[in-house]
Amino acid sequence: MRTSIATVCLSGTLEEKMHACANAGFDGIEIFEQDLLVSPHSPEEIRDLAARLGLSLDLYQPFRDFEGVPEELLAENLYRAEAKFRLMRSLGMDLMLLCSNVGTATIDDDELAAAQLRRLGDLAARYGIRIAYEALAWGTFVNDFEHAMRIVDLADHPNIGTCLDSFHILSRGWNPAGIEKIPAEKIFFVQLADAPQLSMDILSWSRHYRVFPGEGAWELDKFMGHLVRSGYNGPVSLEIFNDVFRQADEERTAVDAMRSLIWLEERTSVHLLETDGPDARYPMQLATLPQVAEPTGFNFAEVKAENTEHVQQLLSQLGFTFRGRHRTKPVQLWTQGQARIIINEQQARGLEPTIAALAFDVEDPLVAASRALQLKATAVPRQSQANEAVLQAVKAPDSTEIFLCEATPDGTAAWTDEFATDGAKRSGQDLITHIDHVNLAQPWQHFDESVLFYESTLSLAPRPSTEVPSPVGLVRSQVMRTEDGNVRLALNIAPLVMEQPGPSAESAYPQHIAFACTDLIALARNAVASGLEFLKIPANYYADLQARFRLAPELLATLQELNLLYDRDETGEFLHFYTATVGSVFFEVVERRSSYDGYGAPNAPVRLSAQYLLSKHG
Amino acid sequence: MRTSIATVCLSGTLEEKMHACANAGFDGIEIFEQDLLVSPHSPEEIRDLAARLGLSLDLYQPFRDFEGVPEELLAENLYRAEAKFRLMRSLGMDLMLLCSNVGTATIDDDELAAAQLRRLGDLAARYGIRIAYEALAWGTFVNDFEHAMRIVDLADHPNIGTCLDSFHILSRGWNPAGIEKIPAEKIFFVQLADAPQLSMDILSWSRHYRVFPGEGAWELDKFMGHLVRSGYNGPVSLEIFNDVFRQADEERTAVDAMRSLIWLEERTSVHLLETDGPDARYPMQLATLPQVAEPTGFNFAEVKAENTEHVQQLLSQLGFTFRGRHRTKPVQLWTQGQARIIINEQQARGLEPTIAALAFDVEDPLVAASRALQLKATAVPRQSQANEAVLQAVKAPDSTEIFLCEATPDGTAAWTDEFATDGAKRSGQDLITHIDHVNLAQPWQHFDESVLFYESTLSLAPRPSTEVPSPVGLVRSQVMRTEDGNVRLALNIAPLVMEQPGPSAESAYPQHIAFACTDLIALARNAVASGLEFLKIPANYYADLQARFRLAPELLATLQELNLLYDRDETGEFLHFYTATVGSVFFEVVERRSSYDGYGAPNAPVRLSAQYLLSKHG
Incomplete structure (x- = not known):
């Protein structure tokens, strides 16, 4: 599949945009x-x-308000x-986009429009140029791709064809199946947008909120299926008007864009296999990616800081066991049940505690890493000594390192052998069983990118997003998870603290690791006894x-005494508490009763407010 | 009029919100x-x-999902x-807001709902509490204020009345005239929002985009007119859910809120005078403000910096005359025609050139200043020597100082006498006649506040806003102007430059003063000759x-030679150019031909891009 992208998708100058497109691997640009x-x-x-960068210049756009006009205006339009x-x-360049008239059309007559397009075609032919006529969703007389195609048919000119844009088709609710009836040679260009x-x-909606394929609500794999079946084999181009992308770093946006097309290509391939079977052949060749199943669990989480003493204390108070130091690095392992926390003081000069890495159990780490890299994830270079496990790792858009580890049947992690056990001491019984979920703050200008990253590389599925009020604004929260709930990741966009423009969203908003436990009240009592700061x-x-x-008065009294939060719905009950924050990290412990599947959303504002008070008044 | 505001309008903790409301002068809060x-x-x-701050606690809210439910659920709801x-x-507190049921209502029966409200009324009466029942615009069965009122009538209980909310009424397009038919004693509370x-x-729309009265599109003075005629005399309260206000400094938001109510009170008074005549009397007493006509022109603009040499040079190259130094301060005056620029190096240590003040010609400066102060503008303390004119000044939300000056019939400004004319030198003929418009950058979290400020204090009317693409995002531009166009102010929100969170919008985005001239080409040629950086x-x-x-080839060649920009519409032609930027200030010179009334909007992206290139690559 040939990939292309409109320069309007990106911030910066034309030169900067072109460099970014080339760096991200696009074949061409509009x-x-x-x-x-x-x-x-x-x-x-x-x-x-463009030639130096290896980019083809696929489409010049837009040319507007041409057809359906009186003769004297037509002359001006031909001059333009x-x-x-x-x-x-x-x-x-040899291909120009013509949008259906939204400004000056006064004559609703397909024959006239076709005749006028024919004259444009004659003029274009003299310059070796072809015209791709596109129905804008808000065109005065032409707002439907099949209507535009009827006019193209009437024009019957070799230099006049159509441009299909998923936004203009799907936003109006037109059925894209009609694409299959269009002769492939009349589809001069294809633009994709999700929303x-x-x-x-x-x-x-069109001018501000378009997003890259996979970041919106539309089934673009099905849209692409119709296109592939039509026999089209030209560029598939992104045309995304988005207020946030216009402000964000163009290099990152271009990578996000390319990732969306690579993923869409794979999904289209899967969709066609499912619908048309393995023997179907089309002119357009679709690349596929290494297949991975969803991860089966968290392998570990890593907290990094120059000084991790306070984090160690919290873990100890939560009943974690210190399992020893790494043989070659200033790194410790703490575990409880299957919850493993790496404490890392390596290359952490001046760093306050932060969640630096997450590791997932996957079937085949090499395959999973290869998939992620093909999806434009950045590789993390590892410095391993001889005899040490080489862990596969890539960087997520928010800079968190994502490790891909082998899941073992007994739930142990092979790499833990690298930790000397001399200093190990056990703190108590294992009430904590595993990492329930991790909550990561995302910079708002890269939120869609992060969701697409975790969905495409790790097969985590996004749930409907929610908004939580905090004293400094609404926090948007997007849960990504596996079907079985063994891996749950909450991505939060924190509001910018506007009156103090210094700290970025990432540093102003704490992140956390939530541990699942079998008896929260018992664990909380132990933690109180060992002096935990709740x-x-x-x-x-x-x-x-x-x-x-x-609630029963005794339960209420216990909750209040221990600073526990509570939620209940038709599926069960949820008890949880939070620790104090160290650096930008805090911990949560949760107990899910029956089949409660949420995160105590009604309690999130209480947590945010309490943390705000602490950060402001100590 | 008693003023009140819901705490949800503001950021911060409850305590912080209460302090902000009291400081802004609200009588009470929800x-x-x-x-x-x-x-x-x-x-x-x-x-x-609240008692210490002198705030009444007017309304506890919200209580939800009460009525239209089966008996067993009603028992739970009464418990709640x-x-x-x-x-x-x-x-x-003695007044609670009850929203029409959106979650649990299963029985669409007004008699039943009324009977259930009656039981709630009995229970409330035991606590001395009254219930204000409000139709939410998206209520399951009750979404219309007249429907809610019918249920209140059916309930026929002294502790059950209604709450009217302009959002829920106007967003659905209900006719607010029906308010006049409601018995005043049954209107327990009134909430106002614009949008x-x-x-x-x-x-x-309701949860994210509400704004304070005067900041949206609704005719709330007419809404208030109906309310006043109903005989209502209770608190008029603001309930604004707005994502931006939730993030902004609560003290500023509270002042903005109070300003909106004061202005609405005046507008309501004017509206009632127009519709009902001077003899009409109502229970609600409406305060008025000192009346001012729109300003008749710019009196001066002030550019401030530690070193103003470069600004002086630009002015000189544009043909301005140095008129002398101030008798007592390090301040200079430069003029051309009626365009006056004050160059101020006073208390400007470390400051790059910035537009520090704008002065407007008004009929009566004392009255205009009094109006602004009553509208919660901050006074600017003036240090004047004996025999110096005392100029009235207030601070705009973006910190620009706004001077209110007396317009003299001959167009001179009395205060110019304070400038010694010894050093004055004349640079050429006066092609520039006056300040055409000024463009100020606004921090995005205070944009609505700024628009309301200039509209309410100076009687500048907002025009429809536009959006201009720049290499780092869309710039929203809002023109505020007088009917005759003698004063034009463009307020721009610049996009945040996200990847570099350091500089605030204000400092990253330059502001400018545009001068009107009678012959742009001649002026540009003079400027070229004197070495101006275009x-x-x-x-x-x-x-x-x-x-x-x-265009005629000669004109096109001239435009290109002189770096002039051009626009044309059915009303006339517009020629203009921009100077280089010094600090955060640049100048524009414009020539309006025929009755062209715009600002060359199609050229704004060209300007923004050229400035971006300069700022990035020099």
Whole structure:
């Protein structure tokens, strides 16, 4: 599949955009006119730069408000078009996008529109240029791709074809199956965009909220299936108008974009296999990726800091066992049940405690790492001594290192042998069984990228996102998880603390590791006895709990005494507590009763507020 | 008019919110339950704090999902309610908001709902509490204020009344005239919100996009008119769910909120005078403000910096005359026609050039200043020597100082006498006639506040806002102007440069003063001759200009030679150019031909891109 992307998707100058597209591995680009107009480089210089970068210049866009107009306006429009054809010749380009008229169309007559397109086609032919006519979802008379195609048919000109854009088709609810009926040679270009399912006017939705395939709500694999069956074999291009992407670093956005296309290509391939069987053949060749099953659990989590004493203390107070130091590095292992925490003081000068790495149990780490790398994850170089396990690792968009480890049937981790057990001391009985979930803060301008990363590389499925009020704004929370719930990752965007523009969202918002336990009350009592700093929960919370759930007075008293939080729904009960925060890390311990499957969402504002008070007033 | 505000409008803890409300001058507050739940303070402590701050606790909210349910659920709901009544007693509160059921209602029967409300009324009466029943716009069975009122009528209980909320009424398009038919004693509470006219689902619109009265699209003065005519005389309260306000400094938001109510009170008074005449009397007393006409022009603009040499040079190259130094301060005056620029090096240690003050010609400066101060503007203390004019000044939300000056018939400014004319030298003929417009960057979290500030204090009217693409994101631009166009102010929100969280929007985005001139080409030639640094416009721009406007070749060549930009519409032509940026300031010179009334919006991306390139690559 040939990949392309419109320059309007990215921030920066045209030059910066082109470098980013080339670096991310795109085959070609669409030149968005505005980007060229504001560029100090001549069309010839842009053409040469594209050649040097190995980028084809696939589409010049947009040309607007051409057809369905009176004759005198048509003459002006042909004048405008010819100026652009000359420009395209300087750029060495041969395909122009023509959007259905939204501004000046006054005549609703397909025959007339077709005749006018034919005249444009004649003019274009003189410059060796073809015109891809596209129905904008808000076109005055033409807003449906099949209508645009009827006009193209009527025009019956070799230089006039159509451009299909998933946004304009799916936002209007048109059935994309009709694509299969279009002759492949008349599909001159294809643009893809995904979008969240918003109920707003289509123009605003289109201009501000498009996202890359896989980051929205649409089944683009099915859309692509229709396209592949039509016999189309040209570029598949991204055209994403998104306020956030316009502000974010263009190199990262381009990688995110490329990842979305690679993943879509695979999903399309899987979709076609399912629907058309293994023997079906199409002109468009679709690449696939190494297949991985969803991870079966957390293998470990790593907390890194120059000084980890306070973190060690918290773990000890939670009943974790110190299992020893690494043979060659300033690294410790603490475990309880299958919960393993690596404490790392290596290369951590000046660093406050932070969640530096997460490790997942996967069937085949090499295959999983290969998949992630093909999906444009950054490799993490490992320095291992002889005889040490070489762990596969990649970097997530938020810089967390993601380790891919072999799951062993007995639940042990092979690499733990590397830790000397001399200093090991056991703190008590193992009430904690495993890591229940991990909550990571995400910079808001890369949130969609993170969701797509974890979904495409690790096969974690996004659940509907929620919003939680905090004293400094709403926190958006997106749970990514495996079907069986053995791996749960919550990605949170923290609000920017606006009046103090210094700290970035990442550093201002703490992250945490939540441990599952079998008896929270017993564990909390042990922790109290060993002096754990609990996050203090206000008395008003318990009064409200009582009003909502009519809890037994003894249970209520115990919850309040131990600073435990409580939730209940039709599936079961949830008890949990939080520790104090050290650096940007805190811990949570949770007990799920019956089949409670949530995260105590009603309690999140209580936690956020208590942490806000602590951070502000100590 | 008694003013109140819901704590959910503001960021911070309940205590911080209460302080902010008291400081802004609110009479009372609504306690939003969530804010109390997460507070470490007991209900009694909150009651005492309110008393100390002189705030009445007007409404406890929300109580949800009560009516239209089967009997067993009703029992639970009464249990929940009684717990809250006990809590309210501790708070010393006597009014609770009940939202129409959106979660658990299964029985669509007004008689049943009324009977259940009656039972709630009986229970509430035992605690001395009244219930204000409100139709949520998305209520399952009750989503219309007149429907809610019919149920209240059926309930026929002294402790059951209604709460009217402008959002829930106007978002659904219900006619607020029906409010006049409601007996005043049955309106227990009134909540006001404004909103931009968005086409999105009502729940998202309500939860994220509400704004303070005057900051949205609704005619709340007419809404208030109906309310006043109903005979209502209770608190008028703000309940604004807004993602940005939730993040912004609560003290500023509270002032913005109070300003919106003061202004609405005045507008309501004016509206009632117009519709009902001067003799109409109502129970609710409405305060008015000192009346001011719109300003008649810019009196001066002030640029401040430690070193203003470069700014002086630019002004000189633009043909400005140095008119002398201030008698007592390190301040200079430069003028051309009626354009006056104050160059200020006073108390500017380390400061790069910035637009520090704008002065407007008004009929009566004392009255205008009094109005601004009553609208919660901050006074600017002036240090004037004997015999110096005392200029009235207040601070705008973006910290720009706003001077209110007396317009003189001959267009001179009295205070210019304070400048010694010894050093004055004349640079050429006056092609510049006056300040055409000023463009100020606004921090995005205070944008609505700024618009309301300039509208309410200076009577500048907001025009529809536009969005301009820049290499680092979309720039939202909001023109505020007088009807006659003599004062034009463009407020821009610059996108945050996300990858470098250091600089705030204000400092990263330059501001400018645009001068009107009678012959831009002549002025540009003079400026070239005197060595002015123009902002360089790329050649590609001129090729596009030619394609769009078919300009005469000589004109096009002149435009390109002089780095002039061009726009045309059915009203006329617009020629303009920009200077280099010094600190955060640059200048523009514009020539309006015929009755062109815009700002060359199609050229703004060209300017932004050229400035981006300069800032990045020099």
